Amino acid sequence: MSGEWRPGHRIPTENEWTAAYGCSRMTVNKALRALVQAGLLESRKRAGTFVAAPRFHRAALEIPDIRDEVGAQGLAYRLELVRCERREATGADRALLQGTGGALLAIQCRHFAGALPYALEERLISLDAVPEAAAVDFSVEPPGSWLLGHVPWTEAEHRITAISAAAPVATGLEVAEGSACIALERWTWRGEERITYARQLYPGERYALVAHFRA
Protein backbone atom coordinates (compact mmCIF):
# COMPACT_ATOMS: atom_id res chain seq x y z
CA MET A 1 0.00 0.00 0.00
CA SER A 2 2.88 2.37 0.51
CA GLY A 3 3.62 2.04 -3.18
CA GLU A 4 7.12 0.74 -2.48
CA TRP A 5 6.33 -2.47 -4.32
CA ARG A 6 5.08 -1.73 -7.81
CA PRO A 7 2.52 -3.91 -9.60
CA GLY A 8 4.28 -7.04 -10.82
CA HIS A 9 6.79 -7.05 -7.97
CA ARG A 10 7.35 -10.46 -6.51
CA ILE A 11 6.86 -10.44 -2.78
CA PRO A 12 8.68 -12.79 -0.39
CA THR A 13 7.63 -16.43 -0.41
CA GLU A 14 5.33 -17.81 2.24
CA ASN A 15 8.29 -19.51 3.90
CA GLU A 16 10.18 -16.22 4.06
CA TRP A 17 7.24 -14.51 5.73
CA THR A 18 7.00 -17.46 8.11
CA ALA A 19 10.61 -16.95 9.09
CA ALA A 20 10.28 -13.15 9.26
CA TYR A 21 7.25 -13.13 11.54
CA GLY A 22 7.90 -16.30 13.47
CA CYS A 23 4.46 -17.69 12.75
CA SER A 24 3.30 -20.76 10.88
CA ARG A 25 2.94 -20.94 7.11
CA MET A 26 -0.80 -21.58 7.48
CA THR A 27 -1.15 -18.17 9.10
CA VAL A 28 0.87 -16.50 6.37
CA ASN A 29 -1.14 -18.35 3.75
CA LYS A 30 -4.38 -17.15 5.30
CA ALA A 31 -3.24 -13.54 5.25
CA LEU A 32 -1.96 -13.71 1.68
CA ARG A 33 -5.11 -15.40 0.44
CA ALA A 34 -7.16 -12.62 1.97
CA LEU A 35 -5.07 -10.07 0.08
CA VAL A 36 -5.39 -12.10 -3.11
CA GLN A 37 -9.14 -12.14 -2.71
CA ALA A 38 -9.12 -8.40 -2.08
CA GLY A 39 -7.35 -8.01 -5.41
CA LEU A 40 -4.11 -6.58 -4.04
CA LEU A 41 -2.00 -9.65 -4.75
CA GLU A 42 -1.91 -12.34 -7.37
CA SER A 43 -0.39 -15.74 -6.74
CA ARG A 44 0.87 -18.29 -9.20
CA LYS A 45 1.87 -21.82 -8.31
CA ARG A 46 5.56 -22.50 -8.31
CA ALA A 47 6.24 -18.88 -9.34
CA GLY A 48 5.33 -16.97 -6.20
CA THR A 49 3.06 -14.15 -5.14
CA PHE A 50 3.04 -10.81 -6.93
CA VAL A 51 1.64 -7.33 -6.45
CA ALA A 52 -1.45 -7.24 -8.66
CA ALA A 53 -1.92 -4.63 -11.34
CA PRO A 54 -5.25 -2.99 -10.57
CA ARG A 55 -7.39 -3.42 -13.63
CA PHE A 56 -10.42 -1.44 -12.59
CA HIS A 57 -12.05 0.23 -9.70
CA ARG A 58 -14.07 -2.42 -7.99
CA ALA A 59 -16.70 -0.87 -5.85
CA ALA A 60 -19.12 -2.60 -3.56
CA LEU A 61 -22.45 -1.13 -4.51
CA GLU A 62 -24.93 -1.83 -1.78
CA ILE A 63 -28.45 -1.38 -2.95
CA PRO A 64 -30.59 -1.36 0.14
CA ASP A 65 -34.21 -2.08 0.56
CA ILE A 66 -36.08 1.12 -0.28
CA ARG A 67 -38.22 1.00 2.84
CA ASP A 68 -35.12 0.66 5.05
CA GLU A 69 -33.31 3.35 3.12
CA VAL A 70 -36.12 5.86 3.57
CA GLY A 71 -36.43 4.94 7.23
CA ALA A 72 -32.70 5.41 7.74
CA GLN A 73 -33.07 8.99 6.54
CA GLY A 74 -35.61 9.61 9.25
CA LEU A 75 -38.47 10.00 6.80
CA ALA A 76 -41.82 8.31 6.85
CA TYR A 77 -42.09 5.58 4.24
CA ARG A 78 -45.31 5.09 2.36
CA LEU A 79 -46.15 2.64 -0.39
CA GLU A 80 -48.71 3.19 -3.10
CA LEU A 81 -49.68 0.13 -5.09
CA VAL A 82 -50.68 1.27 -8.56
CA ARG A 83 -51.32 -2.09 -10.16
CA CYS A 84 -50.91 -5.75 -9.29
CA GLU A 85 -51.91 -8.18 -11.95
CA ARG A 86 -51.56 -11.92 -12.34
CA ARG A 87 -51.06 -12.96 -15.93
CA GLU A 88 -49.45 -15.44 -18.28
CA ALA A 89 -46.07 -14.22 -19.50
CA THR A 90 -46.24 -12.21 -22.70
CA GLY A 91 -43.40 -12.01 -25.19
CA ALA A 92 -42.17 -8.81 -23.56
CA ASP A 93 -42.28 -10.41 -20.13
CA ARG A 94 -40.30 -13.36 -21.37
CA ALA A 95 -37.62 -11.05 -22.71
CA LEU A 96 -37.23 -9.48 -19.27
CA LEU A 97 -37.57 -12.56 -17.10
CA GLN A 98 -35.76 -14.61 -19.72
CA GLY A 99 -37.81 -17.57 -18.64
CA THR A 100 -39.80 -20.10 -20.55
CA GLY A 101 -43.05 -18.40 -19.64
CA GLY A 102 -45.66 -19.38 -17.11
CA ALA A 103 -47.66 -17.29 -14.71
CA LEU A 104 -46.25 -14.13 -13.24
CA LEU A 105 -47.18 -11.15 -11.14
CA ALA A 106 -46.85 -7.72 -12.74
CA ILE A 107 -46.64 -4.98 -10.15
CA GLN A 108 -46.44 -1.22 -10.43
CA CYS A 109 -45.93 0.90 -7.35
CA ARG A 110 -44.70 4.21 -5.99
CA HIS A 111 -42.43 4.64 -2.97
CA PHE A 112 -42.80 7.83 -0.93
CA ALA A 113 -40.36 9.41 1.49
CA GLY A 114 -42.39 11.79 3.56
CA ALA A 115 -44.59 13.71 1.18
CA LEU A 116 -42.31 13.35 -1.85
CA PRO A 117 -42.26 10.47 -4.30
CA TYR A 118 -39.02 8.58 -3.85
CA ALA A 119 -39.10 6.05 -6.65
CA LEU A 120 -41.34 4.43 -9.23
CA GLU A 121 -41.15 0.70 -9.53
CA GLU A 122 -42.23 -1.81 -12.12
CA ARG A 123 -41.71 -5.41 -11.23
CA LEU A 124 -42.32 -8.88 -12.57
CA ILE A 125 -42.28 -11.85 -10.23
CA SER A 126 -42.20 -15.36 -11.64
CA LEU A 127 -44.91 -17.42 -9.98
CA ASP A 128 -43.18 -20.57 -11.17
CA ALA A 129 -40.20 -19.65 -9.02
CA VAL A 130 -42.10 -18.04 -6.14
CA PRO A 131 -45.64 -19.41 -5.93
CA GLU A 132 -46.07 -17.96 -2.40
CA ALA A 133 -45.95 -14.46 -3.89
CA ALA A 134 -49.50 -14.89 -5.19
CA ALA A 135 -50.86 -14.72 -1.63
CA VAL A 136 -48.95 -11.62 -0.51
CA ASP A 137 -50.66 -8.25 -0.14
CA PHE A 138 -48.25 -5.92 -1.91
CA SER A 139 -50.21 -2.84 -0.96
CA VAL A 140 -48.78 -3.24 2.55
CA GLU A 141 -45.39 -4.87 2.06
CA PRO A 142 -43.16 -3.47 -0.70
CA PRO A 143 -42.48 -6.30 -3.17
CA GLY A 144 -38.72 -5.77 -2.92
CA SER A 145 -38.77 -6.05 0.87
CA TRP A 146 -40.91 -9.15 0.80
CA LEU A 147 -38.70 -10.86 -1.75
CA LEU A 148 -35.49 -9.91 0.03
CA GLY A 149 -36.78 -11.39 3.27
CA HIS A 150 -38.41 -14.52 1.89
CA VAL A 151 -36.67 -15.62 -1.26
CA PRO A 152 -32.99 -16.51 -1.33
CA TRP A 153 -31.18 -15.51 -4.50
CA THR A 154 -27.84 -16.51 -5.84
CA GLU A 155 -27.19 -14.09 -8.61
CA ALA A 156 -28.21 -10.58 -9.51
CA GLU A 157 -27.42 -8.19 -12.26
CA HIS A 158 -27.89 -4.47 -12.06
CA ARG A 159 -27.97 -1.98 -14.87
CA ILE A 160 -27.82 1.72 -14.16
CA THR A 161 -28.73 4.24 -16.83
CA ALA A 162 -29.93 7.82 -17.02
CA ILE A 163 -33.18 8.65 -18.76
CA SER A 164 -35.24 11.74 -19.40
CA ALA A 165 -38.56 11.67 -17.61
CA ALA A 166 -41.39 11.24 -20.10
CA ALA A 167 -44.78 12.64 -19.12
CA PRO A 168 -46.10 9.73 -17.01
CA VAL A 169 -42.79 9.33 -15.18
CA ALA A 170 -42.53 13.06 -14.55
CA THR A 171 -46.04 13.07 -13.12
CA GLY A 172 -45.35 10.02 -10.98
CA LEU A 173 -42.13 11.40 -9.52
CA GLU A 174 -43.43 14.98 -9.38
CA VAL A 175 -40.53 16.35 -11.37
CA ALA A 176 -40.42 18.47 -14.51
CA GLU A 177 -41.00 16.65 -17.77
CA GLY A 178 -37.69 15.82 -19.40
CA SER A 179 -35.66 16.04 -16.19
CA ALA A 180 -32.96 13.43 -15.65
CA CYS A 181 -33.75 10.27 -13.73
CA ILE A 182 -31.70 7.29 -12.64
CA ALA A 183 -33.05 4.01 -13.95
CA LEU A 184 -31.96 1.00 -11.93
CA GLU A 185 -32.84 -2.34 -13.46
CA ARG A 186 -32.30 -5.57 -11.59
CA TRP A 187 -32.53 -9.17 -12.62
CA THR A 188 -32.43 -11.75 -9.86
CA TRP A 189 -31.75 -15.46 -10.19
CA ARG A 190 -31.85 -18.48 -7.94
CA GLY A 191 -29.61 -20.93 -9.69
CA GLU A 192 -30.89 -21.18 -13.23
CA GLU A 193 -34.32 -19.91 -12.36
CA ARG A 194 -35.31 -16.28 -12.84
CA ILE A 195 -37.07 -14.92 -9.79
CA THR A 196 -37.82 -11.32 -10.54
CA TYR A 197 -37.14 -8.32 -12.73
CA ALA A 198 -37.42 -4.82 -11.31
CA ARG A 199 -37.06 -1.39 -12.83
CA GLN A 200 -36.86 1.49 -10.43
CA LEU A 201 -36.80 5.15 -11.44
CA TYR A 202 -35.36 7.76 -9.10
CA PRO A 203 -35.37 11.52 -9.58
CA GLY A 204 -31.82 12.41 -10.61
CA GLU A 205 -31.50 15.53 -8.51
CA ARG A 206 -32.78 13.95 -5.33
CA TYR A 207 -31.04 10.61 -5.46
CA ALA A 208 -27.50 9.26 -5.68
CA LEU A 209 -26.14 5.74 -5.67
CA VAL A 210 -23.03 5.58 -3.55
CA ALA A 211 -20.48 2.81 -3.77
CA HIS A 212 -17.60 2.49 -1.40
CA PHE A 213 -14.52 0.38 -1.66
CA ARG A 214 -11.91 -0.23 0.97
CA ALA A 215 -8.97 -2.44 0.12
Added chain:
Amino acid sequence: MSGEWRPGHRIPTENEWTAAYGCSRMTVNKALRALVQAGLLESRKRAGTFVAAPRFHRAALEIPDIRDEVGAQGLAYRLELVRCERREATGADRALLQGTGGALLAIQCRHFAGALPYALEERLISLDAVPEAAAVDFSVEPPGSWLLGHVPWTEAEHRITAISAAAPVATGLEVAEGSACIALERWTWRGEERITYARQLYPGERYALVAHFRA
Protein backbone atom coordinates in the same frame (compact mmCIF):
# COMPACT_ATOMS: atom_id res chain seq x y z
CA MET B 1 -29.66 -21.79 -1.60
CA SER B 2 -32.53 -24.14 -2.16
CA GLY B 3 -34.54 -22.01 0.25
CA GLU B 4 -35.12 -24.98 2.55
CA TRP B 5 -33.41 -23.16 5.41
CA ARG B 6 -35.03 -19.78 5.95
CA PRO B 7 -33.11 -16.73 7.13
CA GLY B 8 -32.49 -17.11 10.85
CA HIS B 9 -32.37 -20.90 10.69
CA ARG B 10 -29.56 -22.35 12.75
CA ILE B 11 -27.43 -24.68 10.68
CA PRO B 12 -25.54 -27.66 12.14
CA THR B 13 -22.50 -26.89 14.27
CA GLU B 14 -19.01 -27.17 12.84
CA ASN B 15 -18.53 -30.41 14.73
CA GLU B 16 -21.70 -31.84 13.22
CA TRP B 17 -20.54 -30.99 9.70
CA THR B 18 -17.19 -32.53 10.56
CA ALA B 19 -18.91 -35.76 11.51
CA ALA B 20 -21.28 -35.64 8.53
CA TYR B 21 -18.59 -35.13 5.90
CA GLY B 22 -15.76 -36.99 7.57
CA CYS B 23 -13.39 -34.07 7.25
CA SER B 24 -11.62 -31.92 9.80
CA ARG B 25 -13.18 -28.98 11.58
CA MET B 26 -10.63 -26.62 10.00
CA THR B 27 -11.99 -27.55 6.58
CA VAL B 28 -15.58 -27.01 7.69
CA ASN B 29 -14.55 -23.73 9.29
CA LYS B 30 -12.94 -22.56 6.07
CA ALA B 31 -16.05 -23.34 4.05
CA LEU B 32 -18.38 -21.69 6.53
CA ARG B 33 -16.21 -18.59 6.80
CA ALA B 34 -16.30 -18.25 3.03
CA LEU B 35 -20.11 -18.36 3.13
CA VAL B 36 -20.13 -15.87 5.99
CA GLN B 37 -17.97 -13.52 3.97
CA ALA B 38 -20.24 -13.98 0.98
CA GLY B 39 -23.09 -12.83 3.20
CA LEU B 40 -25.07 -16.08 3.09
CA LEU B 41 -24.41 -17.07 6.68
CA GLU B 42 -23.93 -15.26 9.95
CA SER B 43 -22.05 -16.79 12.84
CA ARG B 44 -22.19 -15.92 16.49
CA LYS B 45 -19.89 -17.28 19.14
CA ARG B 46 -21.36 -19.82 21.43
CA ALA B 47 -24.67 -19.60 19.61
CA GLY B 48 -23.89 -21.21 16.29
CA THR B 49 -24.11 -20.34 12.62
CA PHE B 50 -27.31 -19.04 11.06
CA VAL B 51 -28.73 -18.40 7.62
CA ALA B 52 -28.29 -14.66 7.12
CA ALA B 53 -31.18 -12.37 6.34
CA PRO B 54 -30.09 -10.54 3.20
CA ARG B 55 -30.19 -6.85 4.04
CA PHE B 56 -29.43 -5.43 0.64
CA HIS B 57 -28.32 -6.32 -2.80
CA ARG B 58 -24.58 -6.14 -2.76
CA ALA B 59 -23.28 -5.78 -6.26
CA ALA B 60 -19.70 -5.68 -7.41
CA LEU B 61 -19.57 -2.64 -9.61
CA GLU B 62 -16.47 -2.80 -11.72
CA ILE B 63 -15.60 0.53 -13.17
CA PRO B 64 -13.02 -0.15 -15.83
CA ASP B 65 -10.45 2.11 -17.34
CA ILE B 66 -12.22 4.07 -20.08
CA ARG B 67 -9.54 3.37 -22.66
CA ASP B 68 -9.76 -0.38 -22.01
CA GLU B 69 -13.53 -0.28 -22.00
CA VAL B 70 -13.69 1.43 -25.38
CA GLY B 71 -11.07 -0.93 -26.75
CA ALA B 72 -13.03 -3.93 -25.49
CA GLN B 73 -15.99 -2.77 -27.58
CA GLY B 74 -13.82 -2.88 -30.67
CA LEU B 75 -13.88 0.88 -31.12
CA ALA B 76 -10.95 3.21 -31.61
CA TYR B 77 -10.14 5.19 -28.50
CA ARG B 78 -9.11 8.82 -28.77
CA LEU B 79 -8.30 11.30 -26.06
CA GLU B 80 -8.73 15.03 -26.34
CA LEU B 81 -7.05 17.08 -23.66
CA VAL B 82 -9.06 20.27 -23.18
CA ARG B 83 -7.12 21.81 -20.35
CA CYS B 84 -4.32 20.83 -18.00
CA GLU B 85 -3.38 23.39 -15.43
CA ARG B 86 -1.12 23.35 -12.41
CA ARG B 87 -2.37 25.54 -9.61
CA GLU B 88 -2.57 26.01 -5.88
CA ALA B 89 -5.75 24.51 -4.43
CA THR B 90 -8.66 26.91 -4.30
CA GLY B 91 -11.46 26.68 -1.78
CA ALA B 92 -13.57 24.69 -4.24
CA ASP B 93 -10.67 22.30 -4.91
CA ARG B 94 -10.19 21.75 -1.21
CA ALA B 95 -13.84 20.85 -0.83
CA LEU B 96 -13.44 18.15 -3.49
CA LEU B 97 -10.02 16.79 -2.62
CA GLN B 98 -10.75 17.37 1.05
CA GLY B 99 -7.06 18.02 1.57
CA THR B 100 -5.22 20.76 3.35
CA GLY B 101 -4.36 22.43 0.08
CA GLY B 102 -1.10 22.47 -1.81
CA ALA B 103 -0.40 22.21 -5.51
CA LEU B 104 -2.63 20.22 -7.79
CA LEU B 105 -3.26 19.42 -11.42
CA ALA B 106 -6.65 20.38 -12.84
CA ILE B 107 -7.44 18.43 -15.98
CA GLN B 108 -10.35 18.53 -18.37
CA CYS B 109 -10.58 16.03 -21.19
CA ARG B 110 -12.89 14.25 -23.60
CA HIS B 111 -12.86 10.53 -24.32
CA PHE B 112 -13.93 9.39 -27.77
CA ALA B 113 -15.10 5.97 -28.90
CA GLY B 114 -14.75 5.97 -32.65
CA ALA B 115 -16.18 9.26 -33.89
CA LEU B 116 -18.56 9.77 -30.97
CA PRO B 117 -17.75 11.44 -27.65
CA TYR B 118 -17.81 8.78 -24.95
CA ALA B 119 -17.33 10.79 -21.79
CA LEU B 120 -16.34 14.16 -20.44
CA GLU B 121 -13.93 14.17 -17.57
CA GLU B 122 -12.87 16.74 -15.03
CA ARG B 123 -10.14 15.70 -12.68
CA LEU B 124 -8.03 17.01 -9.86
CA ILE B 125 -4.78 15.29 -8.94
CA SER B 126 -3.02 16.20 -5.72
CA LEU B 127 0.63 16.91 -6.48
CA ASP B 128 1.41 16.49 -2.79
CA ALA B 129 0.29 12.88 -3.05
CA VAL B 130 1.52 12.20 -6.58
CA PRO B 131 4.40 14.54 -7.50
CA GLU B 132 5.31 12.38 -10.53
CA ALA B 133 2.03 13.38 -12.17
CA ALA B 134 3.48 16.81 -12.96
CA ALA B 135 5.79 15.28 -15.56
CA VAL B 136 3.19 13.15 -17.39
CA ASP B 137 1.83 14.15 -20.78
CA PHE B 138 -1.90 13.74 -20.32
CA SER B 139 -2.65 14.50 -23.95
CA VAL B 140 -1.36 11.01 -24.75
CA GLU B 141 -2.14 8.92 -21.68
CA PRO B 142 -5.60 9.31 -20.13
CA PRO B 143 -5.16 10.54 -16.55
CA GLY B 144 -7.29 7.71 -15.18
CA SER B 145 -5.23 5.05 -16.94
CA TRP B 146 -1.97 6.57 -15.79
CA LEU B 147 -3.11 6.78 -12.19
CA LEU B 148 -4.54 3.26 -12.18
CA GLY B 149 -1.24 1.86 -13.41
CA HIS B 150 1.12 3.96 -11.33
CA VAL B 151 -0.52 4.94 -8.08
CA PRO B 152 -1.78 2.37 -5.60
CA TRP B 153 -4.94 3.34 -3.79
CA THR B 154 -6.57 1.90 -0.76
CA GLU B 155 -9.99 3.43 -0.73
CA ALA B 156 -12.41 4.85 -3.23
CA GLU B 157 -15.87 6.27 -3.12
CA HIS B 158 -18.18 6.50 -6.09
CA ARG B 159 -21.29 8.57 -6.44
CA ILE B 160 -23.65 8.02 -9.32
CA THR B 161 -26.29 10.59 -10.18
CA ALA B 162 -28.32 11.60 -13.20
CA ILE B 163 -28.14 15.15 -14.51
CA SER B 164 -29.62 17.11 -17.37
CA ALA B 165 -27.00 18.20 -19.87
CA ALA B 166 -26.48 21.96 -19.70
CA ALA B 167 -25.29 23.70 -22.87
CA PRO B 168 -21.51 23.09 -22.54
CA VAL B 169 -22.00 19.46 -21.55
CA ALA B 170 -24.48 18.88 -24.39
CA THR B 171 -22.00 20.35 -26.86
CA GLY B 172 -19.13 18.30 -25.45
CA LEU B 173 -21.03 15.03 -25.57
CA GLU B 174 -22.85 15.89 -28.80
CA VAL B 175 -26.26 15.25 -27.32
CA ALA B 176 -29.37 17.42 -27.16
CA GLU B 177 -29.38 20.10 -24.51
CA GLY B 178 -31.26 18.90 -21.44
CA SER B 179 -30.85 15.21 -22.23
CA ALA B 180 -30.10 12.87 -19.35
CA CYS B 181 -26.51 12.03 -18.49
CA ILE B 182 -24.90 9.77 -15.93
CA ALA B 183 -22.52 11.60 -13.63
CA LEU B 184 -19.95 9.37 -11.99
CA GLU B 185 -17.89 11.03 -9.30
CA ARG B 186 -14.95 9.27 -7.72
CA TRP B 187 -12.77 10.13 -4.77
CA THR B 188 -9.62 8.07 -4.31
CA TRP B 189 -7.49 7.78 -1.21
CA ARG B 190 -4.19 6.20 -0.28
CA GLY B 191 -4.45 5.81 3.45
CA GLU B 192 -5.38 9.22 4.80
CA GLU B 193 -4.12 11.05 1.74
CA ARG B 194 -6.44 12.16 -1.05
CA ILE B 195 -5.02 11.25 -4.42
CA THR B 196 -7.55 12.36 -6.96
CA TYR B 197 -11.10 13.47 -7.61
CA ALA B 198 -12.75 12.72 -10.94
CA ARG B 199 -16.12 13.58 -12.38
CA GLN B 200 -17.10 11.77 -15.55
CA LEU B 201 -20.21 12.51 -17.56
CA TYR B 202 -21.63 9.87 -19.88
CA PRO B 203 -24.53 10.27 -22.29
CA GLY B 204 -27.44 8.49 -20.64
CA GLU B 205 -28.81 6.82 -23.75
CA ARG B 206 -25.47 5.47 -24.89
CA TYR B 207 -24.04 4.29 -21.61
CA ALA B 208 -24.94 1.91 -18.80
CA LEU B 209 -23.15 0.89 -15.65
CA VAL B 210 -23.55 -2.81 -15.07
CA ALA B 211 -22.97 -4.50 -11.75
CA HIS B 212 -23.03 -8.22 -11.31
CA PHE B 213 -23.23 -10.26 -8.17
CA ARG B 214 -22.79 -13.98 -7.80
CA ALA B 215 -23.07 -15.51 -4.38
Added chain:
DNA sequence: GACTCAATAATGTATATACTTAAATGCCGA
Protein backbone atom coordinates in the same frame (compact mmCIF):
# COMPACT_ATOMS: atom_id res chain seq x y z
C1' DG C 1 20.56 -24.18 -30.79
C1' DA C 2 16.31 -26.50 -29.82
C1' DC C 3 13.81 -29.97 -27.75
C1' DT C 4 12.73 -33.36 -23.91
C1' DC C 5 12.12 -34.52 -19.46
C1' DA C 6 13.05 -34.86 -14.70
C1' DA C 7 14.00 -32.22 -10.48
C1' DT C 8 12.60 -28.50 -7.79
C1' DA C 9 10.44 -24.97 -5.44
C1' DA C 10 6.67 -22.48 -4.79
C1' DT C 11 1.65 -22.32 -3.74
C1' DG C 12 -2.73 -25.17 -2.66
C1' DT C 13 -5.04 -27.81 0.57
C1' DA C 14 -6.28 -31.09 4.27
C1' DT C 15 -5.69 -32.69 9.06
C1' DA C 16 -5.17 -33.26 14.12
C1' DT C 17 -4.51 -30.61 17.95
C1' DA C 18 -4.70 -27.06 21.24
C1' DC C 19 -5.96 -23.06 23.25
C1' DT C 20 -8.86 -18.60 23.38
C1' DT C 21 -13.06 -16.06 23.56
C1' DA C 22 -17.62 -14.84 24.30
C1' DA C 23 -22.35 -15.59 24.72
C1' DA C 24 -26.18 -18.62 25.96
C1' DT C 25 -27.65 -21.42 29.62
C1' DG C 26 -28.95 -22.78 33.94
C1' DC C 27 -28.21 -22.83 38.79
C1' DC C 28 -28.75 -20.44 43.03
C1' DG C 29 -29.92 -17.12 46.29
C1' DA C 30 -32.43 -12.94 47.47
Added chain:
DNA sequence: TCGGCATTTAAGTATATACATTATTGAGTC
Protein backbone atom coordinates in the same frame (compact mmCIF):
# COMPACT_ATOMS: atom_id res chain seq x y z
C1' DT D 1 -39.82 -13.88 40.00
C1' DC D 2 -35.69 -11.73 39.17
C1' DG D 3 -30.82 -10.80 39.03
C1' DG D 4 -26.17 -12.34 39.28
C1' DC D 5 -22.71 -15.62 38.64
C1' DA D 6 -20.47 -19.82 37.20
C1' DT D 7 -20.63 -23.21 33.61
C1' DT D 8 -20.44 -24.78 29.17
C1' DT D 9 -20.57 -24.86 24.43
C1' DA D 10 -19.72 -23.26 19.98
C1' DA D 11 -17.01 -20.46 17.13
C1' DG D 12 -12.24 -18.10 16.52
C1' DT D 13 -7.62 -18.77 15.79
C1' DA D 14 -2.83 -20.54 15.71
C1' DT D 15 0.37 -24.34 14.79
C1' DA D 16 2.96 -28.35 13.05
C1' DT D 17 2.65 -31.56 9.64
C1' DA D 18 1.83 -33.79 5.40
C1' DC D 19 0.91 -34.33 0.81
C1' DA D 20 -0.87 -32.50 -3.88
C1' DT D 21 -0.19 -29.64 -7.75
C1' DT D 22 2.17 -27.27 -11.22
C1' DA D 23 5.08 -23.88 -13.49
C1' DT D 24 9.72 -23.02 -13.74
C1' DT D 25 14.35 -24.34 -14.05
C1' DG D 26 18.12 -26.61 -15.77
C1' DA D 27 20.51 -30.60 -17.19
C1' DG D 28 21.01 -33.68 -20.83
C1' DT D 29 20.41 -35.18 -25.52
C1' DC D 30 19.67 -34.84 -30.40
